[in-house]
Amino acid sequence: MLVLEKNALSEEIESLVNQYGTDRPALLQILQAINRKHKHISDFAQQEVARFLNIHPVEVFSVITFYSFLCSEPKGRNIVRLCRTISCDMAGKDAVEATVTRELGISFGETTKDKRITLEYTNCLGMCDQGPAMLVNEKVYTHLDPETAVNILNEIK
Amino acid sequence: MKFTKTNNKKRTGPVLFSEYCAGDAVKKAINLSREDILFEIKNSGLKGRGGAGFPTATKWMLTAAANADEKFIVCNADEGEPGTFKDRVLLLEYPELVFDGMVVAGYTIGAKTGIVYLRGEYEYMLESLENHLTGMRNDHLLGKNILGREGIDFEIRIRLGSGAYVCGEETALIESLEGCRGEPRNRPPYPVNTGYLDYPTVVNNVETLSSVSHIIVKNGEWFKKNGTNKSTGSKLFSVSGDCGKPGVYELPWGTKIDVLLEIVEAKNTKAVQVGGASGVCIPKSQFDRTLAYEDAATGGSIIIFNESRDMLKILKNFMEFFVEESCGQCTPCRVGNIKLMEGITKIENGNYTFAYINTLKELGKTMQVASKCGLGQSSPNAFISILENFKEEIFNTNGKGISYGKA
Numbered sequence: 001m002l003v004l005e006k007n008a009l010s011e012e013i014e015s016l017v018n019q020y021g022t023d024r025p026a027l028l029q030i031l032q033a034i035n036r037k038h039k040h041i042s043d044f045a046q047q048e049v050a051r052f053l054n055i056h057p058v059e060v061f062s063v064i065t066f067y068s069f070l071c072s073e074p075k076g077r078n079i080v081r082l083c084r085t086i087s088c089d090m091a092g093k094d095a096v097e098a099t100v101t102r103e104l105g106i107s108f109g110e111t112t113k114d115k116r117i118t119l120e121y122t123n124c125l126g127m128c129d130q131g132p133a134m135l136v137n138e139k140v141y142t143h144l145d146p147e148t149a150v151n152i153l154n155e156i157k
Numbered sequence: 158m159k160f161t162k163t164n165n166k167k168r169t170g171p172v173l174f175s176e177y178c179a180g181d182a183v184k185k186a187i188n189l190s191r192e193d194i195l196f197e198i199k200n201s202g203l204k205g206r207g208g209a210g211f212p213t214a215t216k217w218m219l220t221a222a223a224n225a226d227e228k229f230i231v232c233n234a235d236e237g238e239p240g241t242f243k244d245r246v247l248l249l250e251y252p253e254l255v256f257d258g259m260v261v262a263g264y265t266i267g268a269k270t271g272i273v274y275l276r277g278e279y280e281y282m283l284e285s286l287e288n289h290l291t292g293m294r295n296d297h298l299l300g301k302n303i304l305g306r307e308g309i310d311f312e313i314r315i316r317l318g319s320g321a322y323v324c325g326e327e328t329a330l331i332e333s334l335e336g337c338r339g340e341p342r343n344r345p346p347y348p349v350n351t352g353y354l355d356y357p358t359v360v361n362n363v364e365t366l367s368s369v370s371h372i373i374v375k376n377g378e379w380f381k382k383n384g385t386n387k388s389t390g391s392k393l394f395s396v397s398g399d400c401g402k403p404g405v406y407e408l409p410w411g412t413k414i415d416v417l418l419e420i421v422e423a424k425n426t427k428a429v430q431v432g433g434a435s436g437v438c439i440p441k442s443q444f445d446r447t448l449a450y451e452d453a454a455t456g457g458s459i460i461i462f463n464e465s466r467d468m469l470k471i472l473k474n475f476m477e478f479f480v481e482e483s484c485g486q487c488t489p490c491r492v493g494n495i496k497l498m499e500g501i502t503k504i505e506n507g508n509y510t511f512a513y514i515n516t517l518k519e520l521g522k523t524m525q526v527a528s529k530c531g532l533g534q535s536s537p538n539a540f541i542s543i544l545e546n547f548k549e550e551i552f553n554t555n556g557k558g559i560s561y562g563k564a
Contacts, residue, residue, distance in 0.1 A: 026338035067319035128397035138280035
């Protein structure tokens with residue numbers, strides 16, 4: 001990581017700390033904000049957050065590893081999460097899954113080479129009446145079939 | 158491609174989906190004494206709608222009686238149980254019911270802050286909910302001196318989860334709000350005494366708070382008209398799976414399962430999973446059971462399986478869910494779920510013994526009593542009920558164990 005990038009990230013975290021505060025309850029909100037923008041929370045970012053909140057970096061790491069939407073490893077620019085819970089499964093998740101992996105040439109848990117998309121599974125999205133469903137970043141798409149799913153993925157930058 | 162957030166509200170019922178004008182509950186509540194409100198809630202017999210069914214009035218009374226500088230109202234919008242989506246409909250279409258309920262709760266127990274814990278998957282709702290809160294502030298239904306009444310202050314803020322099912326458990330939710338790993342706490346002490354930041358806290362489900370708004374505007378007697386003696390009022394059921402009309406239905410407690418199946422146009426039904434992955438699987442022979450706290454209890458999730466479904470595959474899906482979502486804090490849940498999963502793989506491959514399966518069922522029963530929170534206590538439910546009720550199908554000894562794949 002370049003020094004300039006580090007400085008920029010430090011400043012960004014400082015402004016988040018100013019916004020959310022330095023109390024422990026702010027930790028999750030700060031991590032969510034970093035994760036939303038960078039799609040992961042790097043080691044350096046974790047150390048900086050720990051420094052501002054005056055806690056051990058391991059505390060920060062332990063929180064990140066607990067939540068499935070937070071991540072310490074770099075990911076793609078867009079995170080696609082396909083629901084694999086029972087109702088979506090019965091509604092045809094397998095067909096969507098097969099088409100999407102074939103189209104992108106990656107399996108679930110992987111990122112495309114151009115860093116455009118990371119594919120993941122998720123548990124129930126609360127769209128059981130309209131499955132199969134998937135989340136693209138924070139947006140939810142329902143009533144998927146293999147074709148619409150691929151069209152959605154091809155549209156995202 | 159536009160992203161979709163349509164709701165499948167199929168049947169408007171007599172209680173929750175009855176007419177309600179935004180702000181009415183708050184306007185009426187601040188002219189009532191706290192005791193009157195508690196009496197009305199107690200009289201209504203309202204129980205927690207998240208699934209556990211703890212009497213709401215008792216929870217409120219304990220918190221109201223606690224001595225503390227600060228108290229909190231937390232709205233549990235971490236709707237993660239597989240097959241549950243009623244809170245999505247309430248939050249998108251009836252946010253006024255939820256937020257008014259929170260203000261009433263705050264006034265009653267003497268809290269000045271309400272926090273909505275919205276699951277990370279529902280982040281797309283954030284904007285519309287924040288807009289609604291701004292509207293309420295403009296109408297003086299929120300903020301300092303609500304409706305011009307000196308000393309009645311209440312503020313609501315929304316906090317997001319980050320994809321952890323266990324955070325729907327109230328103490329885990331509080332841990333998460335405090336910026337920690339969402340691991341459940343030992344209970345007691347209960348959140349009514351030491352909740353968020355160790356202050357007395359009421360944690361209520363979205364639907365519970367919505368019911369409160371209606372009870373305040375009408376009354377407890379009106380609420381009690383629907384439902385059974387032990388389960389008063391009506392319930393939102395999130396129906397999914399093999400049926401003609403999946404969606405959210407408001408039906409009175411005490412509705413029989415076969416009646417519900419008829420309403421949602423389910424055909425050739427083999428089994429119904431009541432209460433989501435942590436609920437029980439009810440076979441055709443028991444479809445005359447009623448949906449109520451005292452019989453087949455549910456937080457709203459109803460998943461329907463028709464004759465073509467493979468019950469072992471369904472069970473496997475549920476157990477995969479629990480293996481992944483167990484927080485790993487206590488051993489019965491962390492290890493037990495993995496052991497049950499191994500058992501399912503063995504049944505799939507046909508290399509099991511009944512002695513082994515019986516041992517696993519015993520393990521499941523141990524998990525039900527020894528796990529720290531509701532996740533581990535209820536995760537063996539599906540395992541035990543499906544293996545018990547569908548043993549002919551699963552253990553059909555045709556020489557190879559079982560056949561799987563859709564028929």
